[in-house]
Amino acid sequence: MIAIVGLISPFFGLIALGFVTGRIVRHPVDGLAWLNVFIIYIALPALFFQLLSKTPVEKLASGGFIVATTLATFLIFALGFAVALARTRGDIPVATIQGLAGAYGNIGYMGPGLALVAIGPEAAVPVALIFCFDNTLHFTMAPLMMALGGDRKGSPAKIALGVVVKIVTHPFIIATALGVAAAILGATPPEPVDRFLQLLANAAAPCALFAMGVTLALRPLKRVPVELGYIVPIKLVLHPLAVWLLLGLFGNFDPVWVKSAILLASLPTATNVFVIAQQYGVWVERASASVLVTTVVSVASVTLLLFLISSGIVPADPFAY
Template sequence: MLAIFLKTVPFFALIALGYAAGRTRFFTSEATAYLTKFVFYFALSAMLFNFAANLTLAEILDWRFVTAYLWGCAIVYLLATAVGFLRGLPVTESAVEAQCAVIGNVGFLGIPMFVLLLGPESAGPMLMILATDLIVFSSLIVILITGSKEGRIGLRTLRTVALGLVKNPMIVSIVLGIAWSSTGRDLWQPINEFLTILGAAATPGALFAIGASLAGKTAERVSVAGWLTFCKLVLHPAAVALAALVLFPIDDPFAATVMISAAALPVAGNVYMLAQHYGVAPQRVSAAILVSTTVSIVTVSLVIGLLTG
């Protein structure tokens, strides 16, 4: 367990470095926004394309895997939604809290960390989880918020969802990578080296950007943030583990390990972007991200340590 924790320390140290740079204003919020944009549109996209281009669709798409992951997510999503309703929250706020409970920082934290921590073979399961999160849950929250505000789910809502998916560079990178892989041809060496160099910037850039963005967040409504952190770091991996190991047993134990470990990741930053964009409880999401990321320094290591022995 200690060995796993020590391996995760450099990743969280990079987050801490970014946080310090943000808190001291050495790295302004504007600089953080541009760094995040660089990582999101260029470095991380190059990394995802490279991974997908070296995998076949059969290696990425496993319906039993997706079913187990969705079942685990759905249970926690419904629980968080029900608790929101019991507290008298409207549909929009309950949907945002449910999103916090099941959407982890797979793109910026999970993939860079797990590829180095668990090995390159973790890329396939991680790409599947990332695609599921983006396609299913990012679409769901937009539908729930816009449908609740407008009183109905119309063509404009569905068009917004479709455009969001088409314009998401992570989805585009994965699709293009799989498309290239299907040709059976290797990438031209200069292009492969270009993508490798650019993709190498994703890990330090993403982790630093996470820390710098956390510097602008506050831990208001700590009780709610604590509940959402408990959902994300404890209930989510537990539900996914139940699904992957008992209800829908995954044939590949390593893939199950990656799935459960991914479920233990802290709340993703894109939940805050959606909450801020629609004006639905952004401070609450901000607090959940800050608290869950801090606590995950211990819990992620604990989950991976338990799973890998």
Template sequence: MLAVLSITAPIFILIGLGFVSVRGGLVNREQLRGMGTFVITFALPALVFNALAKRPLSEVLNVPYMGAYALGSLAIFAIGFTVAFGLRRQGVSRSAIMALGVSVSNSGFIGYPIALTVLGEQAAVALALGMLVENLLMIPLALMLAEGGQQQAQSKWAVLGETLKRLLKHPIIIGISLGLVVSLLGIDLPTLLSRPIDMLASASAPVALFVIGGTLYGMKANGVWREVAQISLAKLLLHPLAVFTALMLMPGIEPHMLVAGVLFASAPMLSIYPIMGQRFGLEERCAAALVGATVLAFFTISALIGFIEFRGLLA
């Protein structure tokens, strides 16, 4: 138990430090947004670039892993959408946002620090591959359905096109693309370039966790705890189970990639989830789900890491 806590406790201590800092007025919202911008624009792109550029293309372009991670995420997305739309009569837009919450992880801000602690530098490759699935498949799919539910059917492809254009300009996608190019060409970067990239990459995990904690302060859930609990548990339990099943069924998956996929899927939903739900009148529910899932994640992730160590999956 102490071994598990030595992995998870520092992560959630940093989250708590961010929460306390904003609550105590040491850091304000504007400063917090600046830190988040730093992570998204510089630190995480440097991290995924490093992970890809320093390895041969055959090692980083792990198609079976990407396929399995996508399959597991799509499966839980379909279940979430069906429950919201078919059983709760939520409508297409709301159902799509609910499905997004149970199928897309906060890979960069929470998933990576956890996987880094368990797997070491191997976690960075899984982060890059998972982010390709999330940013080029899962998020566009959810937004296309959500926007299409409020517009005419013929506008859905236009929505998808605009979404993809924005995503292709995203710093993390640019970092992944450049890393793949450097890996393909076998370029060795000079120290003058590689050293600052390494420094930026090393800052991503602690700053990201601090930002998550500060973001959680002030979020409230007024009377929606039943729905919040269902979304949170689906994200923290069903998503990793679906990804685990897909990875087990996919031939050629190495043990450390299996563990990485499950760890990333076990993270709470993405930190901008409330912002994405705001357009559809779901900001309160999405914020509450993010808070609930982040709190519960301490227990579910600790249990997951304990299970991994007990079964010797990394031996």
């Protein structure tokens, strides 16, 4: 357990450092804009390209893995959405944000760096696949459910086109596609370009985690919403449990892939949930609280989970015995 704590403490330490800095240095949250641009449009795409372009092609095709992990995320979203819909007596927009709070993990900022350090470079491919397909799911569900809830900014065709454009133009998705293409073609960039991309990739996790901490500091928690009583366990316990069970049902996967998938599912609510809530003007402050509270609780829950899977207490196949 001490080794696990030592392994992941730098990651949560970077979040804490960003949080403390955000409290001490009173710059507005808008000051993070360019750092976020660097993270989302440059550093993380460079990381995904570097990981995937050097991966054997045969490892990139795993339909059962993709279906199992994406289905698990969808079922968790559906659970959170259903609970919220019942509590709000049919408020679809609010239920959508709560569903996302329970299913949309911080797989962009925290996922790659944490998985590569805790599990190893073999985690690169499953992390990239989960990121692509989970984000495609969330990018699809958010505007679709908001449209069903009455926020129809255009015709169904226009909404569908907007969803497709959002997916195919996302820098992470583009970088992943280019990385896969490079792996298939066996193409490698010139050495100076490769070193440059690696330099950018190395900056991704530290910058992302620091920015996350600052963001949390600049959105102080005014009160703990009662909804977190079910959102926190859905996100931090039921989501990784669902991924583990469905991977066991769908096939016999590499233990490294299973561990990577469980780890990503156990991560706290993504800051993008707050961004989506802000975009639609729905459940904004409580979405921010969900990000903060799940992040704080995940310090203990993710540490415990890593201990359980690394020690073999939680086997890769839940139905092996």
